[in-house]
Amino acid sequence: MATLTDVWKVVPAPRHDDVKGQLQQDEIPLAVLEPDLDTDLNYAANLVVLTDRRLLAKSAGNWQSWALADGLVLAVCERGGVGLLDLTNTEARLAHWRFTAAQSAPAHRLVQCWQESRSNEVNPAETSAAVCPSCGGELDPATGSCPACLSATAPRSLATLLRLVKFAKLRMKLIIVGFLLTVASTAAGLVPPYLMMPLLDDVLIPKQNGQAVEYSQVFWYLGGLLAAALMAWVLDWRRSYVLARMAEQVSADLRGRTYAHLQKLSVEFFGDKRTGDLMSRVSTDTDRICNFLSSQLVNFGSDILMIIMTAIVLFTIDPLLALATLVPFPFIAWVVYVARKRLFRGYRLAGVAWADMHSVLADTIPGIRVVKAFAQEDREVERFDTSNNRVVSINDRVNRVWSLFTPTVTLLTTAGLLVVWAYASYRVFDHVITVGVLTAFLAYVSRFYARMESMMYIFSSTQRAAASAQRIFEILDRVPSVPDPVKPQPLIKPKGDIALRGVRFKYGTREVLHGIDLSIKSGEMIGLVGPSGAGKSTLINLICRFYDVAAGSIMVDGKDIRSFCVNDYRQHIGIVLQEPFLFYGTIADNIAYGKPGATREEIVAAARAARAHEFILRLPDGYDSLVGERGQTLSGGERQRISIARALLIDPRILILDEATSSVDTETEREIQAALETLIQGRTTIAIAHRLSTLRRANRLVVLEHGEVAEIGSHEELLKKNGTYARLHQAQIDMVQGHFV
Numbered sequence: 036m037a038t039l040t041d042v043w044k045v046v047p048a049p050r051h052d053d054v055k056g057q058l059q060q061d062e063i064p065l066a067v068l069e070p071d072l073d074t075d076l077n078y079a080a081n082l083v084v085l086t087d088r089r090l091l092a093k094s095a096g097n098w099q100s101w102a103l104a105d106g107l108v109l110a111v112c113e114r115g116g117v118g119l120l121d122l123t124n125t126e127a128r129l130a131h132w133r134f135t136a137a138q139s140a141p142a143h144r145l146v147q148c149w150q151e152s153r154s155n156e157v158n159p160a161e162t163s164a165a166v167c168p169s170c171g172g173e174l175d176p177a178t179g180s181c182p183a184c185l186s187a188t189a190p191r192s193l194a195t196l197l198r199l200v201k202f203a204k205l206r207m208k209l210i211i212v213g214f215l216l217t218v219a220s221t222a223a224g225l226v227p228p229y230l231m232m233p234l235l236d237d238v239l240i241p242k243q244n245g246q247a248v249e250y251s252q253v254f255w256y257l258g259g260l261l262a263a264a265l266m267a268w269v270l271d272w273r274r275s276y277v278l279a280r281m282a283e284q285v286s287a288d289l290r291g292r293t294y295a296h297l298q299k300l301s302v303e304f305f306g307d308k309r310t311g312d313l314m315s316r317v318s319t320d321t322d323r324i325c326n327f328l329s330s331q332l333v334n335f336g337s338d339i340l341m342i343i344m345t346a347i348v349l350f351t352i353d354p355l356l357a358l359a360t361l362v363p364f365p366f367i368a369w370v371v372y373v374a375r376k377r378l379f380r381g382y383r384l385a386g387v388a389w390a391d392m393h394s395v396l397a398d399t400i401p402g403i404r405v406v407k408a409f410a411q412e413d414r415e416v417e418r419f420d421t422s423n424n425r426v427v428s429i430n431d432r433v434n435r436v437w438s439l440f441t442p443t444v445t446l447l448t449t450a451g452l453l454v455v456w457a458y459a460s461y462r463v464f465d466h467v468i469t470v471g472v473l474t475a476f477l478a479y480v481s482r483f484y485a486r487m488e489s490m491m492y493i494f495s496s497t498q499r500a501a502a503s504a505q506r507i508f509e510i511l512d513r514v515p516s517v518p519d520p521v522k523p524q525p526l527i528k529p530k531g532d533i534a535l536r537g538v539r540f541k542y543g544t545r546e547v548l549h550g551i552d553l554s555i556k557s558g559e560m561i562g563l564v565g566p567s568g569a570g571k572s573t574l575i576n577l578i579c580r581f582y583d584v585a586a587g588s589i590m591v592d593g594k595d596i597r598s599f600c601v602n603d604y605r606q607h608i609g610i611v612l613q614e615p616f617l618f619y620g621t622i623a624d625n626i627a628y629g630k631p632g633a634t635r636e637e638i639v640a641a642a643r644a645a646r647a648h649e650f651i652l653r654l655p656d657g658y659d660s661l662v663g664e665r666g667q668t669l670s671g672g673e674r675q676r677i678s679i680a681r682a683l684l685i686d687p688r689i690l691i692l693d694e695a696t697s698s699v700d701t702e703t704e705r706e707i708q709a710a711l712e713t714l715i716q717g718r719t720t721i722a723i724a725h726r727l728s729t730l731r732r733a734n735r736l737v738v739l740e741h742g743e744v745a746e747i748g749s750h751e752e753l754l755k756k757n758g759t760y761a762r763l764h765q766a767q768i769d770m771v772q773g774h775f776v
Contacts, residue, residue, distance in 0.1 A: 046084070054084055054091075057098055063087045066148040068120065068141045070132035074585075083120065083132055085145055090122065092130060101129065109149045110514055111142045118142055123514045127521040195505045196497065199324070202288050209281035213274055220270035221340040225348060226263035228478035230256050236471030278328075286325030293317050293507055300510075301517040302581040315393040316510060320503035327500035345483045352476055353468060359458045360480055363451035367444055374440045378498040381433035385502075388429050392422040448484040455480050517583050523600040529592050529607055531557040531688040531719035533578065537587035540573055547573050549742045550587065557688075560720040562730035564760060565739035571723045574739070575691055578721065579608055591689075609687030609718075611711075613694035615678035617669070622651055623658040625677055629685040637684060644713045645680035647673070679711065690715060692722035736760065 046054050046067050054064060066085045073079040073094075082093040090101045090109070101107065106124045120132045120142055134142060203210060234256040294317055305313075349357035399406055399415045406415055459476060462468050468476075538551040548570050555561050563571045576582050578589060580596055588595050596604055609629075617625050626641055627633040633641075638658065642648045650673055654660035662668060669677070682690065692711065712732065724730050736753055738746040738760045745759045753760035 050082060053082070053093070057084075057091055057100075058086065059088070062089075066141070066145040068132070068134070068145045069138060070120065070134040071138055072133040072135060074133065081132060083145065085148055090149075092132070094132070099130065108512065108514060109146055110512055111146045112513070112516075119516075120145070121514050123518075128514070128518055195501045195508065198508060199285070199289070199328075199504060202285050202292070203281075205288060206281045206284050209277055209284070213278040213281060216270055216274035216277060217340060220267055220274050221344055223263055223267035223270055224341065224482075225344055225479075226267075227260050228475045228482070229348065230259050230263070231471065231475045231478060233471070236469050282325050282328035285328055286321050289324065289507065290317060290321040293321065293510055296511050296513075299515055300513055301515045302576070303516045304513060312391070312394055313510075315389055316506050319389060319393075320506050323503040324500050324507075327496050342483060345479050349476065349479055349483070352472060352479075353462070356455065356459055356462065356468070356476060359455050360451060360483060362454050363447040366447050370440065370443050370447070374436055377436050378433060378440075381429060381436065381498075385426065385429045385433065385499075388422070388426045392419070392426055395419050395422050452480060452484055517580055517601060519600050520598055523603070524594055524598040526591075526594075526599045526603050526607065529688050532590075532592050533689070533719060533721075534590040534593075535574075535587070536590065538574075538577065538584050538589060539586040540570075540577060540582065541585050546585075547742050548577075551742075551744060553737060553744060553747075555719060555721070557719055558717055559735070560715055560722065560733045562733035562736045563721060563723045563739060564730070564736050564763065565745070566763070569739040570742045571739055572693065575693055575721065575723065578689075579610065579691060580604060606685070607688045608691060609682035609685055609689070610691045611675070611678050611682050611693070615674045617662050617674055617677060619662065621656075621659050621661060622654070622677065625662060626658075626680045626684060628681055633684055638680075641680040641684040642677075644683050645676045646709055647676035647680050650676075683713070688718060690718045690720040692720065692724075694723055738763075 046064050047069070050067070050069075054067075058064070064084055064086050068083040070081040070083060071079065073081070079095075081095075082091075084091040088103060090103070090107075092099050101122065107129075108121075108123050110121050110123075112119050112121070118134045118139055120134065121128060122130045234253070238252050238256070297313065297317070346357065346360075349360060395415075395418055399419075406412060455477070459468070459473050463470065463473055533553075533555040535551050535553040538548055539546060540548040551570075551574065553561075563574065565571055573582075577584055578596075580589075580601060583597065588597075590596070591599075591604075618628065623635065623638050626638050630637075635658070639648065642651055642658075651658055651660070715732070722730060722733065730736060731750070734749075735747060736750060737744060738753065738758070740759050746753055746756060748756070754764065
């Protein structure tokens with residue numbers, strides 16, 4: 036039992052009086068975080084306290100509180116040495132706090148305690164000593180993961196699996212039918228041993244002792260045994276099919292929900308994630324859950340029912356003898372308790388190792404040309420072997436535990452069967468039970484122990500499925516860092532006026548934009564110029580709302596873009612990137628990607644305007660020609676013109692050109708420039724280009740340097756200023772002249 040002194044250990048001593056003044060009677064603090072940054076990433080002294088009733092927070096001297104209601108989500112994420120603790124509900128972000136790496140451990144401990152308290156599993160004294168995923172403890176040399184952190188999550192494996200219930204609710208009809216079939220098939224399976232008692236005691240043994248018995252009675256009992264077996268077979272077949280179908284549908288729901296949530300997450304989430312890891316979670320982990328639901332869980336349910344119903348029959352036949360069958364139970368429970376934690380940790384590590392191996396495949400297969408160009412095949416094979424061997428090493432640890440676990444359970448059940456044999460034989464000798472009762476009892480006991488052993492096999496699958504479910508819920512629990520507003524403003528036909536007011540942005544603790552002020556009129560073309568690292572791409576990302584500004588605002592038609600629904604806003608933005616991305620499919624499908632319902636006439640018109648129609652017709656199947664993965668079957672210029680056609684088709688009011696001609700030759704650049712001239716007509720255009728010649732149609736050039744606006748003006752005006760732009764222009768002239776020397 037935790038004492039009051041133990042409970043208050045979670046609160047730093049200097050904060051005791053401050054926290055006590057906010058607590059209600061008998062309210063207990065469970066975890067504390069001291070966020071040491073404000074919203075502008077300046078150092079500050081804030082406080083967040085989780086109690087058994089509320090979440091309390093003190094910022095800028097003011098206290099706020101939120102009751103622990105359903106729908107609240109508390110999540111933590113870290114990037115670039117800065118962490119973010121987010122409190123949200125189903126509609127909006129309620130509050131957030133930022134902290135440095137020094138507060139990482141308390142932040143994760145707070146979230147872990149939050150999750151445990153929501154499951155009614157929290158112990159305040161134990162929670163204060165919990166270890167977070169970034170505890171800084173010694174890492175496992177084979178996996179690079181923290182054993183203490185993975186161990187700390189093991190007790191919540193059941194709670195993780197229970198979260199799958201909300202997906203199963205959608206398939207409740209199949210679940211009910213499957214449950215009824217399971218009860219019926221289990222009951223049918225209990226009939227044969229019960230018929231063995233009268234067959235032995237009333238027919239076979241009397242006949243052996245010379246009594247007159249009609250042989251036809253044997254056929255009646257055998258007919259009953261056959262009918263029961265056939266009934267059990269039919270019911271079991273139907274049950275397996277119904278529950279397997281349910282599991283497939285639940286798995287599909289989970290897979291679809293995970294993928295849909297990935298699409299909703301902000302670009303920031305994908306910045307530090309590996310493609311192979313995310314693919315592994317959506318495919319492999321959901322497949323393991325499906326296998327668990329369709330096979331192991333079905334068998335587990337059948338085993339539980341068989342054990343319960345068999346126990347009832349055993350106690351009906353002979354209560355004292357039935358009690359003898361329970362002798363191995365305490366020992367089996369102890370073995371399960373010891374193995375459970377190790378298996379969950381092992382499967383969690385195995386999931387990480389599998390994801391790493393998938394990541395190697397996701398890196399090397401799309402980049403096979405680079406691998407071969409630099410003759411690094413052997414290196415990549417070695418890298419894959421390293422990941423593969425790590426999988427083998429981790430699975431070997433799990434197999435060592437499992438290989439000892441299953442024979443131990445078998446040994447204990449065999450010992451229990453011997454106890455039953457000994458006690459039952461004594462009762463036969465004492466004339467308490469008959470041989471028929473003994474035979475039926477042993478048949479039931481054998482089934483009882485067999486189902487118990489079978490039930491133990493699901494133990495491994497449960498831990499594996501729990502580890503997979505946890506990896507999936509790590510995605511589903513993430514909240515977009517670019518959220519939709521609670522009450523979005525309508526955005527139907529924007530004019531395209533853009534205004535940036537005091538825009539600041541930070542990557543971690545490094546500020547890259549320092550108060551940008553800029554106004555862009557509707558239909559105007561702005562060229563962004565500056566050296567690498569000046570903040571051009573960051574500014575574009577903020578205008579597209581891939582990220583939100585750290586300070587200041589970006590206005591479109593006089594309204595903050597954060598007041599619009601993200602999807603509604605981006606539908607009015609067309610983007611042409613330096614490296615255009617094409618999907619595997621036809622040319623027509625790629626052009627119509629932003630407008631799936633476009634007609635063939637609209638697609639051809641967009642391709643003509645993008646100067647792509649002629650080369651498309653030269654392809655074997657024209658617009659129905661298949662494009663290889665990422666458009667590798669086309670040249671860079673052809674891919675770029677298709678991306679321009681894709682932007683043209685959606686008719687955007689705001690157009691973003693990010694180095695659209697930097698990676699093509701001069702002749703191709705002319706073709707793309709001609710296509711761009713059509714594209715920019717009547718649209719607000721923001722173009723980034725290192726080749727200053729590509730910005731000759733811009734109304735104004737905005738020169739960025741060190742995250743600030745250094746100069747604004749036309750080409751001629753900026754040359755006269757003899758500043759940053761003039762220096763960049765002269766550098767390009769010198770480079771071109773040197774190229775032809």
